Amino acid sequence: MKAGFVALIGRPNAGKSTLLNWLLGEKIAMVSHKAQATRKRLNAIVMYKDAQIIFVDTPGLHEKERLLNQFMLQEALKALSDCELILFLAPVTDDITYYEKFLELSQNRPHILVLTKIDLVDNAKLLAKIKEYQKYQDKFLELIPLSVKKNIGKEELLETIAKYLPKHPYYYDPELLTTENIRDIYKELIREAIFENVSDEIPYESDVIIEKIEESPTLDKVYAMIIVEKPSQKGIIIGKNGQTLKRIGKEARKLMEEFSHKKIFLHLFVVVKKGWTKSKKELENIGYLF
Ligand SMILES: Nc1nc2c(ncn2[C@@H]2O[C@H](COP(=O)(O)OP(=O)(O)OP(=O)(O)O)[C@@H](O)[C@H]2O)c(=O)[nH]1
Ligand SMILES: [Mg+2]
Missing domain, CATH: 3.30.300.20 (K homology (KH) domain)
Structure with missing residues:
Protein backbone atom coordinates (compact mmCIF):
# COMPACT_ATOMS: atom_id res chain seq x y z
CA MET A 1 0.00 0.00 0.00
CA LYS A 2 1.22 3.46 -0.90
CA ALA A 3 -0.23 6.85 -0.08
CA GLY A 4 0.80 10.47 -0.12
CA PHE A 5 0.05 14.10 -0.81
CA VAL A 6 1.03 15.48 -4.20
CA ALA A 7 1.01 19.28 -4.61
CA LEU A 8 0.18 20.87 -7.97
CA ILE A 9 2.40 23.92 -8.26
CA GLY A 10 2.88 26.44 -11.07
CA ARG A 11 2.15 29.94 -12.23
CA PRO A 12 -1.45 31.16 -12.52
CA ASN A 13 -3.19 29.65 -15.57
CA ALA A 14 -0.67 26.78 -15.87
CA GLY A 15 -3.54 24.27 -15.88
CA LYS A 16 -3.40 22.96 -12.27
CA SER A 17 -7.12 22.89 -11.54
CA THR A 18 -7.89 21.44 -14.97
CA LEU A 19 -5.38 18.67 -14.30
CA LEU A 20 -6.89 17.94 -10.88
CA ASN A 21 -10.42 17.61 -12.29
CA TRP A 22 -9.17 15.41 -15.14
CA LEU A 23 -7.29 13.06 -12.83
CA LEU A 24 -10.29 12.81 -10.51
CA GLY A 25 -12.79 12.42 -13.34
CA GLU A 26 -15.10 14.93 -11.62
CA LYS A 27 -15.21 18.68 -11.76
CA ILE A 28 -14.68 19.98 -8.23
CA ALA A 29 -12.15 22.75 -8.85
CA MET A 30 -13.00 25.95 -10.69
CA VAL A 31 -11.19 26.56 -13.96
CA SER A 32 -10.87 29.77 -15.93
CA HIS A 33 -9.00 31.22 -18.86
CA LYS A 34 -8.46 34.19 -16.53
CA ALA A 35 -5.43 33.82 -14.25
CA GLN A 36 -5.50 33.65 -10.45
CA ALA A 37 -8.71 31.70 -10.31
CA THR A 38 -7.88 29.32 -7.46
CA ARG A 39 -7.59 30.96 -4.04
CA LYS A 40 -7.40 28.07 -1.59
CA ARG A 41 -5.94 24.58 -1.40
CA LEU A 42 -8.27 21.79 -2.46
CA ASN A 43 -7.76 18.03 -2.15
CA ALA A 44 -8.79 15.37 -4.64
CA ILE A 45 -8.28 11.70 -3.79
CA VAL A 46 -7.37 9.42 -6.67
CA MET A 47 -6.96 5.66 -6.25
CA TYR A 48 -4.48 4.18 -8.69
CA LYS A 49 -3.56 0.49 -8.40
CA ASP A 50 -2.32 0.07 -4.81
CA ALA A 51 -1.74 3.80 -4.30
CA GLN A 52 -3.91 6.50 -2.78
CA ILE A 53 -2.80 9.79 -4.33
CA ILE A 54 -4.10 12.94 -2.69
CA PHE A 55 -3.69 15.77 -5.17
CA VAL A 56 -3.57 19.25 -3.70
CA ASP A 57 -4.60 22.06 -6.03
CA THR A 58 -3.04 25.42 -5.16
CA PRO A 59 -3.26 29.06 -6.21
CA GLY A 60 -0.73 30.00 -8.90
CA LEU A 61 2.63 31.35 -7.77
CA HIS A 62 2.54 35.11 -8.27
CA GLU A 63 3.56 38.32 -6.59
CA LYS A 64 1.11 40.96 -5.46
CA GLU A 65 0.89 42.92 -2.29
CA ARG A 66 -2.82 42.74 -1.53
CA LEU A 67 -3.62 40.64 1.53
CA LEU A 68 -5.82 38.27 -0.51
CA ASN A 69 -2.85 37.56 -2.80
CA GLN A 70 -0.55 37.05 0.15
CA PHE A 71 -3.00 34.49 1.47
CA MET A 72 -3.04 32.77 -1.93
CA LEU A 73 0.74 32.60 -2.10
CA GLN A 74 0.88 31.26 1.44
CA GLU A 75 -1.56 28.50 0.49
CA ALA A 76 0.73 27.40 -2.35
CA LEU A 77 3.80 27.48 -0.10
CA LYS A 78 2.04 25.44 2.59
CA ALA A 79 1.12 22.77 0.06
CA LEU A 80 4.69 22.81 -1.23
CA SER A 81 6.15 22.09 2.19
CA ASP A 82 3.43 19.67 3.39
CA CYS A 83 3.54 17.16 0.53
CA GLU A 84 5.43 13.98 -0.32
CA LEU A 85 5.84 14.93 -3.95
CA ILE A 86 5.47 18.06 -6.08
CA LEU A 87 4.18 18.29 -9.63
CA PHE A 88 5.53 21.47 -11.18
CA LEU A 89 3.29 22.43 -14.09
CA ALA A 90 4.91 24.33 -16.93
CA PRO A 91 2.78 25.16 -19.99
CA VAL A 92 4.78 24.04 -23.03
CA THR A 93 4.75 27.59 -24.40
CA ASP A 94 6.31 29.03 -21.22
CA ASP A 95 9.77 30.37 -20.85
CA ILE A 96 12.05 28.15 -18.77
CA THR A 97 12.63 31.00 -16.28
CA TYR A 98 9.40 30.07 -14.44
CA TYR A 99 10.95 26.70 -13.71
CA GLU A 100 14.24 28.25 -12.68
CA LYS A 101 12.42 30.44 -10.17
CA PHE A 102 10.60 27.38 -8.84
CA LEU A 103 13.91 25.57 -8.37
CA GLU A 104 15.11 28.39 -6.16
CA LEU A 105 11.88 28.43 -4.19
CA SER A 106 11.55 24.69 -3.68
CA GLN A 107 15.15 24.09 -2.61
CA ASN A 108 15.66 20.66 -4.11
CA ARG A 109 12.33 19.19 -3.01
CA PRO A 110 11.57 16.08 -5.10
CA HIS A 111 9.35 16.98 -8.03
CA ILE A 112 8.05 15.80 -11.36
CA LEU A 113 8.15 18.36 -14.15
CA VAL A 114 4.88 18.30 -16.08
CA LEU A 115 4.75 20.04 -19.45
CA THR A 116 1.10 21.03 -19.87
CA LYS A 117 -1.02 22.04 -22.88
CA ILE A 118 1.21 20.23 -25.39
CA ASP A 119 -1.70 20.36 -27.86
CA LEU A 120 -0.73 24.01 -28.41
CA VAL A 121 2.53 23.18 -30.23
CA ASP A 122 3.75 20.78 -32.92
CA ASN A 123 6.08 17.88 -32.23
CA ALA A 124 9.25 19.73 -33.20
CA LYS A 125 8.49 22.55 -30.75
CA LEU A 126 7.67 20.04 -28.01
CA LEU A 127 10.96 18.21 -28.50
CA ALA A 128 12.90 21.47 -28.52
CA LYS A 129 11.26 22.46 -25.23
CA ILE A 130 12.02 19.11 -23.62
CA LYS A 131 15.62 19.47 -24.71
CA GLU A 132 15.79 22.88 -23.08
CA TYR A 133 14.60 21.48 -19.75
CA GLN A 134 17.06 18.61 -19.95
CA LYS A 135 19.82 20.84 -18.72
CA TYR A 136 18.12 20.49 -15.33
CA GLN A 137 17.59 16.76 -15.53
CA ASP A 138 19.44 16.15 -12.29
CA LYS A 139 16.89 18.42 -10.57
CA PHE A 140 13.62 16.70 -11.56
CA LEU A 141 12.66 13.05 -11.07
CA GLU A 142 10.90 12.79 -14.42
CA LEU A 143 9.55 15.01 -17.16
CA ILE A 144 6.05 14.22 -18.39
CA PRO A 145 4.35 16.00 -21.31
CA LEU A 146 0.58 16.03 -21.27
CA SER A 147 -2.56 17.54 -22.66
CA VAL A 148 -5.89 17.45 -20.91
CA LYS A 149 -7.55 18.81 -24.03
CA LYS A 150 -6.30 15.88 -26.13
CA ASN A 151 -6.42 13.40 -23.24
CA ILE A 152 -2.71 12.55 -23.44
CA GLY A 153 -0.46 11.49 -20.56
CA LYS A 154 -2.81 10.50 -17.73
CA GLU A 155 -1.71 6.89 -17.34
CA GLU A 156 1.96 7.77 -17.55
CA LEU A 157 1.57 10.51 -14.95
CA LEU A 158 -0.31 8.31 -12.47
CA GLU A 159 2.14 5.44 -12.97
CA THR A 160 5.09 7.74 -12.33
CA ILE A 161 3.54 9.30 -9.24
CA ALA A 162 2.72 5.86 -7.81
CA LYS A 163 6.33 4.86 -8.34
CA TYR A 164 7.61 7.67 -6.14
CA LEU A 165 4.99 7.58 -3.39
CA PRO A 166 6.11 6.18 -0.04
CA LYS A 167 4.72 2.99 1.45
CA HIS A 168 2.00 4.17 3.79
CA PRO A 169 -1.50 3.09 4.83
CA TYR A 170 -4.33 4.97 3.11
CA TYR A 171 -5.13 8.29 4.71
CA TYR A 172 -8.80 8.22 3.69
CA ASP A 173 -11.60 5.83 2.83
CA PRO A 174 -10.80 4.75 -0.77
CA GLU A 175 -14.39 5.60 -1.76
CA LEU A 176 -13.90 9.26 -0.90
CA LEU A 177 -13.31 11.72 -3.80
CA THR A 178 -12.38 14.77 -1.82
CA THR A 179 -11.95 16.06 1.71
CA GLU A 180 -13.76 19.26 0.77
CA ASN A 181 -17.32 19.73 1.90
N1 LIG B 1 -5.12 24.03 -24.86
C1 LIG B 1 -5.16 23.59 -23.59
N2 LIG B 1 -5.64 24.39 -22.63
C2 LIG B 1 -5.66 23.92 -21.36
C3 LIG B 1 -5.19 22.63 -21.03
N3 LIG B 1 -5.31 22.48 -19.69
C4 LIG B 1 -5.84 23.63 -19.22
N4 LIG B 1 -6.07 24.51 -20.22
C5 LIG B 1 -6.66 25.86 -20.12
O1 LIG B 1 -5.82 26.70 -19.35
C6 LIG B 1 -6.60 27.67 -18.65
C7 LIG B 1 -6.20 27.72 -17.19
O2 LIG B 1 -6.57 26.52 -16.57
P1 LIG B 1 -6.68 26.36 -14.99
O3 LIG B 1 -6.77 24.89 -14.73
O4 LIG B 1 -7.74 27.23 -14.43
O5 LIG B 1 -5.24 26.90 -14.53
P2 LIG B 1 -4.68 27.03 -13.03
O6 LIG B 1 -3.24 26.65 -13.09
O7 LIG B 1 -5.53 26.28 -12.08
O8 LIG B 1 -4.80 28.60 -12.78
P3 LIG B 1 -4.91 29.40 -11.36
O9 LIG B 1 -6.00 28.78 -10.56
O10 LIG B 1 -5.23 30.78 -11.80
O11 LIG B 1 -3.57 29.31 -10.70
C8 LIG B 1 -8.05 27.29 -18.88
O12 LIG B 1 -8.58 28.13 -19.89
C9 LIG B 1 -7.97 25.86 -19.34
O13 LIG B 1 -9.03 25.47 -20.18
C10 LIG B 1 -4.71 21.79 -22.09
O14 LIG B 1 -4.30 20.63 -21.91
N5 LIG B 1 -4.71 22.33 -23.34
MG1 LIG C 1 -6.59 26.86 -10.45
Whole structure:
Protein backbone atom coordinates (compact mmCIF):
# COMPACT_ATOMS: atom_id res chain seq x y z
CA MET A 1 0.00 0.00 0.00
CA LYS A 2 1.22 3.46 -0.90
CA ALA A 3 -0.23 6.85 -0.08
CA GLY A 4 0.80 10.47 -0.12
CA PHE A 5 0.05 14.10 -0.81
CA VAL A 6 1.03 15.48 -4.20
CA ALA A 7 1.01 19.28 -4.61
CA LEU A 8 0.18 20.87 -7.97
CA ILE A 9 2.40 23.92 -8.26
CA GLY A 10 2.88 26.44 -11.07
CA ARG A 11 2.15 29.94 -12.23
CA PRO A 12 -1.45 31.16 -12.52
CA ASN A 13 -3.19 29.65 -15.57
CA ALA A 14 -0.67 26.78 -15.87
CA GLY A 15 -3.54 24.27 -15.88
CA LYS A 16 -3.40 22.96 -12.27
CA SER A 17 -7.12 22.89 -11.54
CA THR A 18 -7.89 21.44 -14.97
CA LEU A 19 -5.38 18.67 -14.30
CA LEU A 20 -6.89 17.94 -10.88
CA ASN A 21 -10.42 17.61 -12.29
CA TRP A 22 -9.17 15.41 -15.14
CA LEU A 23 -7.29 13.06 -12.83
CA LEU A 24 -10.29 12.81 -10.51
CA GLY A 25 -12.79 12.42 -13.34
CA GLU A 26 -15.10 14.93 -11.62
CA LYS A 27 -15.21 18.68 -11.76
CA ILE A 28 -14.68 19.98 -8.23
CA ALA A 29 -12.15 22.75 -8.85
CA MET A 30 -13.00 25.95 -10.69
CA VAL A 31 -11.19 26.56 -13.96
CA SER A 32 -10.87 29.77 -15.93
CA HIS A 33 -9.00 31.22 -18.86
CA LYS A 34 -8.46 34.19 -16.53
CA ALA A 35 -5.43 33.82 -14.25
CA GLN A 36 -5.50 33.65 -10.45
CA ALA A 37 -8.71 31.70 -10.31
CA THR A 38 -7.88 29.32 -7.46
CA ARG A 39 -7.59 30.96 -4.04
CA LYS A 40 -7.40 28.07 -1.59
CA ARG A 41 -5.94 24.58 -1.40
CA LEU A 42 -8.27 21.79 -2.46
CA ASN A 43 -7.76 18.03 -2.15
CA ALA A 44 -8.79 15.37 -4.64
CA ILE A 45 -8.28 11.70 -3.79
CA VAL A 46 -7.37 9.42 -6.67
CA MET A 47 -6.96 5.66 -6.25
CA TYR A 48 -4.48 4.18 -8.69
CA LYS A 49 -3.56 0.49 -8.40
CA ASP A 50 -2.32 0.07 -4.81
CA ALA A 51 -1.74 3.80 -4.30
CA GLN A 52 -3.91 6.50 -2.78
CA ILE A 53 -2.80 9.79 -4.33
CA ILE A 54 -4.10 12.94 -2.69
CA PHE A 55 -3.69 15.77 -5.17
CA VAL A 56 -3.57 19.25 -3.70
CA ASP A 57 -4.60 22.06 -6.03
CA THR A 58 -3.04 25.42 -5.16
CA PRO A 59 -3.26 29.06 -6.21
CA GLY A 60 -0.73 30.00 -8.90
CA LEU A 61 2.63 31.35 -7.77
CA HIS A 62 2.54 35.11 -8.27
CA GLU A 63 3.56 38.32 -6.59
CA LYS A 64 1.11 40.96 -5.46
CA GLU A 65 0.89 42.92 -2.29
CA ARG A 66 -2.82 42.74 -1.53
CA LEU A 67 -3.62 40.64 1.53
CA LEU A 68 -5.82 38.27 -0.51
CA ASN A 69 -2.85 37.56 -2.80
CA GLN A 70 -0.55 37.05 0.15
CA PHE A 71 -3.00 34.49 1.47
CA MET A 72 -3.04 32.77 -1.93
CA LEU A 73 0.74 32.60 -2.10
CA GLN A 74 0.88 31.26 1.44
CA GLU A 75 -1.56 28.50 0.49
CA ALA A 76 0.73 27.40 -2.35
CA LEU A 77 3.80 27.48 -0.10
CA LYS A 78 2.04 25.44 2.59
CA ALA A 79 1.12 22.77 0.06
CA LEU A 80 4.69 22.81 -1.23
CA SER A 81 6.15 22.09 2.19
CA ASP A 82 3.43 19.67 3.39
CA CYS A 83 3.54 17.16 0.53
CA GLU A 84 5.43 13.98 -0.32
CA LEU A 85 5.84 14.93 -3.95
CA ILE A 86 5.47 18.06 -6.08
CA LEU A 87 4.18 18.29 -9.63
CA PHE A 88 5.53 21.47 -11.18
CA LEU A 89 3.29 22.43 -14.09
CA ALA A 90 4.91 24.33 -16.93
CA PRO A 91 2.78 25.16 -19.99
CA VAL A 92 4.78 24.04 -23.03
CA THR A 93 4.75 27.59 -24.40
CA ASP A 94 6.31 29.03 -21.22
CA ASP A 95 9.77 30.37 -20.85
CA ILE A 96 12.05 28.15 -18.77
CA THR A 97 12.63 31.00 -16.28
CA TYR A 98 9.40 30.07 -14.44
CA TYR A 99 10.95 26.70 -13.71
CA GLU A 100 14.24 28.25 -12.68
CA LYS A 101 12.42 30.44 -10.17
CA PHE A 102 10.60 27.38 -8.84
CA LEU A 103 13.91 25.57 -8.37
CA GLU A 104 15.11 28.39 -6.16
CA LEU A 105 11.88 28.43 -4.19
CA SER A 106 11.55 24.69 -3.68
CA GLN A 107 15.15 24.09 -2.61
CA ASN A 108 15.66 20.66 -4.11
CA ARG A 109 12.33 19.19 -3.01
CA PRO A 110 11.57 16.08 -5.10
CA HIS A 111 9.35 16.98 -8.03
CA ILE A 112 8.05 15.80 -11.36
CA LEU A 113 8.15 18.36 -14.15
CA VAL A 114 4.88 18.30 -16.08
CA LEU A 115 4.75 20.04 -19.45
CA THR A 116 1.10 21.03 -19.87
CA LYS A 117 -1.02 22.04 -22.88
CA ILE A 118 1.21 20.23 -25.39
CA ASP A 119 -1.70 20.36 -27.86
CA LEU A 120 -0.73 24.01 -28.41
CA VAL A 121 2.53 23.18 -30.23
CA ASP A 122 3.75 20.78 -32.92
CA ASN A 123 6.08 17.88 -32.23
CA ALA A 124 9.25 19.73 -33.20
CA LYS A 125 8.49 22.55 -30.75
CA LEU A 126 7.67 20.04 -28.01
CA LEU A 127 10.96 18.21 -28.50
CA ALA A 128 12.90 21.47 -28.52
CA LYS A 129 11.26 22.46 -25.23
CA ILE A 130 12.02 19.11 -23.62
CA LYS A 131 15.62 19.47 -24.71
CA GLU A 132 15.79 22.88 -23.08
CA TYR A 133 14.60 21.48 -19.75
CA GLN A 134 17.06 18.61 -19.95
CA LYS A 135 19.82 20.84 -18.72
CA TYR A 136 18.12 20.49 -15.33
CA GLN A 137 17.59 16.76 -15.53
CA ASP A 138 19.44 16.15 -12.29
CA LYS A 139 16.89 18.42 -10.57
CA PHE A 140 13.62 16.70 -11.56
CA LEU A 141 12.66 13.05 -11.07
CA GLU A 142 10.90 12.79 -14.42
CA LEU A 143 9.55 15.01 -17.16
CA ILE A 144 6.05 14.22 -18.39
CA PRO A 145 4.35 16.00 -21.31
CA LEU A 146 0.58 16.03 -21.27
CA SER A 147 -2.56 17.54 -22.66
CA VAL A 148 -5.89 17.45 -20.91
CA LYS A 149 -7.55 18.81 -24.03
CA LYS A 150 -6.30 15.88 -26.13
CA ASN A 151 -6.42 13.40 -23.24
CA ILE A 152 -2.71 12.55 -23.44
CA GLY A 153 -0.46 11.49 -20.56
CA LYS A 154 -2.81 10.50 -17.73
CA GLU A 155 -1.71 6.89 -17.34
CA GLU A 156 1.96 7.77 -17.55
CA LEU A 157 1.57 10.51 -14.95
CA LEU A 158 -0.31 8.31 -12.47
CA GLU A 159 2.14 5.44 -12.97
CA THR A 160 5.09 7.74 -12.33
CA ILE A 161 3.54 9.30 -9.24
CA ALA A 162 2.72 5.86 -7.81
CA LYS A 163 6.33 4.86 -8.34
CA TYR A 164 7.61 7.67 -6.14
CA LEU A 165 4.99 7.58 -3.39
CA PRO A 166 6.11 6.18 -0.04
CA LYS A 167 4.72 2.99 1.45
CA HIS A 168 2.00 4.17 3.79
CA PRO A 169 -1.50 3.09 4.83
CA TYR A 170 -4.33 4.97 3.11
CA TYR A 171 -5.13 8.29 4.71
CA TYR A 172 -8.80 8.22 3.69
CA ASP A 173 -11.60 5.83 2.83
CA PRO A 174 -10.80 4.75 -0.77
CA GLU A 175 -14.39 5.60 -1.76
CA LEU A 176 -13.90 9.26 -0.90
CA LEU A 177 -13.31 11.72 -3.80
CA THR A 178 -12.38 14.77 -1.82
CA THR A 179 -11.95 16.06 1.71
CA GLU A 180 -13.76 19.26 0.77
CA ASN A 181 -17.32 19.73 1.90
CA ILE A 182 -20.16 20.42 -0.48
CA ARG A 183 -20.21 24.08 0.63
CA ASP A 184 -16.68 24.68 -0.63
CA ILE A 185 -17.30 22.92 -3.92
CA TYR A 186 -20.51 24.85 -4.61
CA LYS A 187 -18.67 28.05 -3.74
CA GLU A 188 -15.95 27.31 -6.30
CA LEU A 189 -18.47 26.47 -9.01
CA ILE A 190 -20.31 29.75 -8.42
CA ARG A 191 -16.98 31.58 -8.54
CA GLU A 192 -16.27 29.97 -11.91
CA ALA A 193 -19.56 31.32 -13.27
CA ILE A 194 -18.61 34.80 -12.02
CA PHE A 195 -15.18 34.58 -13.66
CA GLU A 196 -16.81 33.62 -16.94
CA ASN A 197 -19.45 36.33 -16.95
CA VAL A 198 -17.81 39.54 -15.77
CA SER A 199 -14.51 41.09 -16.71
CA ASP A 200 -11.86 43.64 -15.75
CA GLU A 201 -11.10 43.71 -12.06
CA ILE A 202 -14.41 42.28 -10.87
CA PRO A 203 -13.41 38.58 -10.80
CA TYR A 204 -10.45 39.52 -8.61
CA GLU A 205 -12.48 41.71 -6.27
CA SER A 206 -15.41 39.38 -5.75
CA ASP A 207 -16.00 36.19 -3.85
CA VAL A 208 -18.78 33.94 -2.66
CA ILE A 209 -20.03 33.07 0.80
CA ILE A 210 -22.46 30.16 1.04
CA GLU A 211 -24.98 31.30 3.65
CA LYS A 212 -27.12 28.20 3.89
CA ILE A 213 -27.75 24.87 2.15
CA GLU A 214 -30.97 22.95 2.63
CA GLU A 215 -30.16 19.44 1.45
CA SER A 216 -32.57 16.74 0.42
CA PRO A 217 -31.93 13.55 -1.56
CA THR A 218 -32.99 15.07 -4.88
CA LEU A 219 -32.79 18.84 -4.37
CA ASP A 220 -30.29 21.22 -2.75
CA LYS A 221 -31.44 24.73 -1.96
CA VAL A 222 -28.39 26.96 -1.87
CA TYR A 223 -28.36 30.55 -0.60
CA ALA A 224 -25.17 32.32 -1.57
CA MET A 225 -23.88 35.84 -1.15
CA ILE A 226 -21.60 37.35 -3.78
CA ILE A 227 -19.36 39.99 -2.25
CA VAL A 228 -17.71 42.82 -4.19
CA GLU A 229 -15.51 45.76 -3.30
CA LYS A 230 -17.52 48.64 -4.85
CA PRO A 231 -21.16 49.64 -5.46
CA SER A 232 -20.40 50.01 -9.21
CA GLN A 233 -19.29 46.35 -9.28
CA LYS A 234 -22.54 45.31 -7.66
CA GLY A 235 -24.39 47.07 -10.46
CA ILE A 236 -22.34 45.29 -13.13
CA ILE A 237 -22.75 41.85 -11.56
CA ILE A 238 -26.52 42.32 -11.36
CA GLY A 239 -26.66 43.82 -14.86
CA LYS A 240 -29.50 45.48 -16.72
CA ASN A 241 -32.79 44.05 -15.46
CA GLY A 242 -30.76 41.49 -13.49
CA GLN A 243 -29.62 39.80 -16.70
CA THR A 244 -25.98 39.21 -15.71
CA LEU A 245 -26.82 37.77 -12.30
CA LYS A 246 -29.37 35.52 -13.97
CA ARG A 247 -26.71 34.25 -16.38
CA ILE A 248 -24.24 33.65 -13.54
CA GLY A 249 -26.94 31.75 -11.63
CA LYS A 250 -27.84 29.63 -14.63
CA GLU A 251 -24.23 28.63 -15.34
CA ALA A 252 -23.44 27.98 -11.68
CA ARG A 253 -26.57 25.84 -11.29
CA LYS A 254 -25.58 23.74 -14.28
CA LEU A 255 -22.11 23.07 -12.84
CA MET A 256 -23.57 22.31 -9.41
CA GLU A 257 -26.17 19.93 -10.82
CA GLU A 258 -23.52 18.08 -12.83
CA PHE A 259 -21.50 17.62 -9.67
CA SER A 260 -24.25 16.66 -7.22
CA HIS A 261 -26.59 14.82 -9.61
CA LYS A 262 -29.40 16.67 -7.87
CA LYS A 263 -31.63 19.56 -8.84
CA ILE A 264 -30.31 22.84 -7.53
CA PHE A 265 -32.28 25.83 -6.40
CA LEU A 266 -29.83 28.73 -6.23
CA HIS A 267 -30.57 32.04 -4.58
CA LEU A 268 -27.82 34.61 -5.25
CA PHE A 269 -27.60 38.08 -3.75
CA VAL A 270 -24.87 40.69 -4.05
CA VAL A 271 -23.38 42.66 -1.16
CA VAL A 272 -20.71 45.38 -1.15
CA LYS A 273 -17.94 44.79 1.38
CA LYS A 274 -15.50 47.59 0.84
CA GLY A 275 -11.88 46.58 1.40
CA TRP A 276 -12.54 42.85 1.87
CA THR A 277 -9.49 41.88 -0.21
CA LYS A 278 -7.27 43.81 2.20
CA SER A 279 -8.88 42.92 5.52
CA LYS A 280 -7.70 39.93 7.53
CA LYS A 281 -11.00 39.75 9.37
CA GLU A 282 -13.08 39.72 6.18
CA LEU A 283 -10.80 37.15 4.55
CA GLU A 284 -11.18 34.89 7.57
CA ASN A 285 -14.96 35.33 7.40
CA ILE A 286 -14.83 33.91 3.88
CA GLY A 287 -12.81 30.93 5.08
CA TYR A 288 -9.38 32.16 4.04
CA LEU A 289 -7.62 31.44 7.31
CA PHE A 290 -4.01 32.54 7.59
N1 LIG B 1 -5.12 24.03 -24.86
C1 LIG B 1 -5.16 23.59 -23.59
N2 LIG B 1 -5.64 24.39 -22.63
C2 LIG B 1 -5.66 23.92 -21.36
C3 LIG B 1 -5.19 22.63 -21.03
N3 LIG B 1 -5.31 22.48 -19.69
C4 LIG B 1 -5.84 23.63 -19.22
N4 LIG B 1 -6.07 24.51 -20.22
C5 LIG B 1 -6.66 25.86 -20.12
O1 LIG B 1 -5.82 26.70 -19.35
C6 LIG B 1 -6.60 27.67 -18.65
C7 LIG B 1 -6.20 27.72 -17.19
O2 LIG B 1 -6.57 26.52 -16.57
P1 LIG B 1 -6.68 26.36 -14.99
O3 LIG B 1 -6.77 24.89 -14.73
O4 LIG B 1 -7.74 27.23 -14.43
O5 LIG B 1 -5.24 26.90 -14.53
P2 LIG B 1 -4.68 27.03 -13.03
O6 LIG B 1 -3.24 26.65 -13.09
O7 LIG B 1 -5.53 26.28 -12.08
O8 LIG B 1 -4.80 28.60 -12.78
P3 LIG B 1 -4.91 29.40 -11.36
O9 LIG B 1 -6.00 28.78 -10.56
O10 LIG B 1 -5.23 30.78 -11.80
O11 LIG B 1 -3.57 29.31 -10.70
C8 LIG B 1 -8.05 27.29 -18.88
O12 LIG B 1 -8.58 28.13 -19.89
C9 LIG B 1 -7.97 25.86 -19.34
O13 LIG B 1 -9.03 25.47 -20.18
C10 LIG B 1 -4.71 21.79 -22.09
O14 LIG B 1 -4.30 20.63 -21.91
N5 LIG B 1 -4.71 22.33 -23.34
MG1 LIG C 1 -6.59 26.86 -10.45
